[in-house]
Amino acid sequence: ELKVEQNPLFLSMQEGKNYTIYCNYSTTSDRLYWYRQDPGKSLESLFVLLSNGAVKQEGRLMASLDTKARLSTLHITAAVHDLSATYFCAVRNRIQGAQKLVFGQGTRLTINP
């Protein structure tokens, strides 16, 4: 059974600092997704990582994937308050022409001025 674990689950940081969220998964998969969720809102897709060594960047967020280590990281550079949200990673299991995403527990990120 595929399991996905994120750490830390809670992260409080100061504006301007850098930090990394880790996502480990238990069985082989070729796709990993990062989502953002604001309080009371739905999930917004941030990154899709399709292959080993993939790196994607959008603004102050950068995501990478190491399929051999079954690890993805989401790095935040010079954090700003607007990045406060819960971040989820999800790993794909294929099933009969559709896909099953297994989500991590989420990392609640709070950025203080």
Added chain:
Amino acid sequence: ETGVTQTPRHLVMGMTNKKSLKCEQHLGHNAMYWYKQSAKKPLELMFVYSLEERVENNSVPSRFSPECPNSSHLFLHLHTLQPEDSALYLCASSQELAGAHEQFFGPGTRLTVL
């Protein structure tokens, strides 16, 4: 309307009521999903439909009954729910057989069972 829409956005119901949640996707996708998000658990996949056929049912109690009449619409029929079923119910869709297969989520229905 664009993307994935869900109605109602909020629902309060008693344990003996019957209600339905509706999801509609305007993205031309061919797979749709129901997820449950509770306060203290990771996002849980409930049902998957691909090309209008159910391909996954994750041991969901029978008081939840999905329906997918066409590739754009997905329903979740609810009856005799329990208070622990209170949660945010999210619908998602994706395009299979091509691309990154990214799932796009609707805004969710916040369900409270009294």
